[in-house]
Every structure is written in structure tokens, then in C-alpha cells.
Amino acid sequence: MPEIQLGCHTVRSHGVQVAKVHMHDWLILLVLAGIDLGLNLIEPFHRFVGEDMMTDLKYPLKVNTVPFWSVPIIAVLLPLAVILVYYFIRKDVYDLHQAILGLLFSVFITAILTDAIKDGVGRPRPDFFWRCFPDGKGVFDPTTKDVMCTGSKSVIKEGHKSFPSGHTSWSFAGLGFLAWYLSGKVRAFDRRGHVDKLCIVFLPLLIAALVGVSRVDDYWHHWQDVCAGSLIGITIASFCYLQFFPPPYDADGWGPHAYFQMLAESQNRDESSSNNANSLSVQPAELTSIYVQPHNGAELSRGNSGDTNSMLHGHENGRRHPSIGCL
Known part of the structure; x- marks a missing residue:
């Protein structure tokens, strides 16, 4: 396909037409958002936590290095900004629309999988002891030896959502999609051996990895939680990208399927x-x-x-x- 054709289709000329074709996809996104909201409202599974299990759950309760409100900025707004910059350079609404759609699907599907597993597993966080007993005095059932938490219900609820890491999965979903997107645009796999292109591709993945490391440093997650979250995020991002774009090593890897x-x-x-x-x-x-x-x-x-x-x-x-x- 001749790339010279790119740039003839703007939001003003073809935006409504493209949106109508994918109207049902946007409706599905709204459904996914509602499902994820519901998963955050329900109570997670409270697994048995015995007195002898508290040894590995007494890490200090710290403030997040990467706050909750910053995760959508890192996982959604940052990739979206790059996609918009590319649109203003090339003026192609097909690429803009498919990229935004793929990014949102990547993030929302990852969020649903992550929160569903969180609620089902109910693994305690490394700082669970101080969430359960903010005064430092442990109270346990005399018969079962299970914990009898005295802390705030909302803090305890959050303490049962360790596996997998939501910060990590969201970051790898959004920034992983961005890495795929950039690899197609800079033609990272054009067989010319330009390592600088790989540096551009790996930069979003490095940012996502640092977010995951911060979760272990803050004692909000075990290392297994971060590894699982990263695998979920990058896997969903890969599927969503290939749903809308050819592989980056393909001759037409620079544009979306809908365009061709x-x-x-x-x-x-x-x-x-x-x-x-x-x-x-x-x-x-x-x-x-x-x-x-x-x-x-x-x-x-x-x-x-x-x-x-x-x-x-x-x-x-x-x-x-x-x-x-x-x-």
C-alpha cells in the first residue's frame, strides 16, 4: 500500500463515518467500564490469615510512591498524548480512532481481569498486619486463630487485594500498547539494525516496570503480584494492538487494518x-x-x-x- 495516501482523512472529513462503523465498540467499552466499577464495589474474598502467617505481613504501611490518581495519567493520558501528536503530524483519523479504541480496550479489559482476580484470590498485602491492627495489638479467634481485625473496614478491604498488582497491570496495558504503537510508527523491525528505534520502543516499558518496582518498595505488593500484573497487562495490550494494527514487522505495520x-x-x-x-x-x-x-x-x-x-x-x-x- 502506498503510504503517500496517508493524511487525506481528517476528523472533519471522515470522523463521523469512522465513528459510526465502530459505534458498537464504544458501547462495549461503556459496558466494560461498568463491570470494572462493580468489581471495585464488591467485597473481596477474605482468606484465612493465621497468627503464624503474620510474620511476612508486618511490613510498614507506607504512602504510595505512585498515587492511585496518577495511574490513569500514566496508562491512558500519556499514550493518548503520543497518539494525538502523531495525528497532528499525519492527519489520519483512521489511525487516531483505531489507536484510541485499542488503547481503551487494552486498559479496560486488563482492569476487569485484574480486579476480578483480586476479588477472587483475596491475598493479603505485605502491610496487612498494620491495616488489620492499626494499634499494633493483634487479636485472633481463640479457636481458629484467624485474624479479628480492628481497623477501618475500607483499609482492611484494600488489604485483601494484593494479587495481582493493579498499578502494574494498568501501566503495562497502556504503555505496552504504546510500545507496540511506536514500534510500528518508527519501523523498529525494518531489518536495518537501528538500535535507537528499540530505545524508543523500550522506554514506555521501562516506565511501566518502574511503576511495578515502586509497588514492591512501598510494601503494597509481593513480587509475585507485580510479575503477574505485568504479564496480564502486556498480554492484553498485545492482543488489542494486533486486533487493530498489523504486526510492526509487517510491510504495512505503520497503519491500522481499517485504513487498508x-x-x-x-x-x-x-x-x-x-x-x-x-x-x-x-x-x-x-x-x-x-x-x-x-x-x-x-x-x-x-x-x-x-x-x-x-x-x-x-x-x-x-x-x-x-x-x-x-x-
Whole structure:
């Protein structure tokens, strides 16, 4: 596909058309957002935590290095800013729309999987003791030896959501999608061996990894939680990117599937129109040739017919070539 065609489709010219085609996808996103909200409201599973298990759960209760409110900024707004910058450079609404859609699907699907597993597993955080007993005095059931928490219910509820790490999964979902997106745009796998392109691709992944490390340093998560969250995020990001874009190593890896599908449909319509016009133009020449044939100018009429067809073919080729520039 000729890349010169990119830039002919803006939000003003094709935005409504593209949005209508994917209206059901936006509705699904709203459903996913509602599901994730519900998962955050329900009470997670409270697994048994015995007195002898508290040894590994007495890490200090610290403030988040990466606050909760900053996660959407890192995972959504930062990749979105890069996508918007690319749109203002190339002016292609197909790339803009598909990239935003893929990014949001990546984040919301990851959020649902993460929160569902959190609620189902109910693993205590490393600082669970101080969440459960803020005064430092442990209280346990005399029979089962299970904890009998005396702290705030909201703090205790959050203390049962250690596995997997939501900060990490969100970060790898959004920034992992951005890494895929950048790898296609800079043609990181064009077989020319430019390592600087890989540095651009790995930068978002480094930021996501540092977010995961902060969760262990703050004693909000075990290292297994962070590893699981990163795997969930990068896996979902990969699936969502490949749903909307070709692989970065593909010859057409710089653009979305929808863009090339639109080009193919436009070319088919142009070819169909050209063929119809060609058939209508050729018929009079054929009739003239048949009419003139009984006279002595048969050879001349055949020659004229051939010349007419050659002119038509030349005209047809001339029409197809300019259509490559902008559809």
C-alpha cells in the first residue's frame, strides 16, 4: 500500500463515518467500564490469615510512591498524548480512532481481569498486619486463630487485594500498547539494525516496570503480584494492538487494518466505475466497425476501432494513477 495516501482523512472529513462503523465498540467499552466499577464495589474474598502467617505481613504501611490518581495519567493520558501528536503530524483519523479504541480496550479489559482476580484470590498485602491492627495489638479467634481485625473496614478491604498488582497491570496495558504503537510508527523491525528505534520502543516499558518496582518498595505488593500484573497487562495490550494494527514487522505495520481495508474498497469502486465507463465507450466503436465492414474500408474501420480502444485504455490508466494520491 502506498503510504503517500496517508493524511487525506481528517476528523472533519471522515470522523463521523469512522465513528459510526465502530459505534458498537464504544458501547462495549461503556459496558466494560461498568463491570470494572462493580468489581471495585464488591467485597473481596477474605482468606484465612493465621497468627503464624503474620510474620511476612508486618511490613510498614507506607504512602504510595505512585498515587492511585496518577495511574490513569500514566496508562491512558500519556499514550493518548503520543497518539494525538502523531495525528497532528499525519492527519489520519483512521489511525487516531483505531489507536484510541485499542488503547481503551487494552486498559479496560486488563482492569476487569485484574480486579476480578483480586476479588477472587483475596491475598493479603505485605502491610496487612498494620491495616488489620492499626494499634499494633493483634487479636485472633481463640479457636481458629484467624485474624479479628480492628481497623477501618475500607483499609482492611484494600488489604485483601494484593494479587495481582493493579498499578502494574494498568501501566503495562497502556504503555505496552504504546510500545507496540511506536514500534510500528518508527519501523523498529525494518531489518536495518537501528538500535535507537528499540530505545524508543523500550522506554514506555521501562516506565511501566518502574511503576511495578515502586509497588514492591512501598510494601503494597509481593513480587509475585507485580510479575503477574505485568504479564496480564502486556498480554492484553498485545492482543488489542494486533486486533487493530498489523504486526510492526509487517510491510504495512505503520497503519491500522481499517485504513487498508478502506483503501481496498475505494480501489475496487474505482476499478468498477472505470470498467463500466470503458464498456459503455467501447460499444459504439464496435458498432461502427460492424457497420462499416461491408464496404471497402473494412481494414480502416478495424484500425480506427483499435486506436479508440488504445485511447480508452490510456485514459483509464490516467484516471487510476491520480486516485492514488488522495481518496
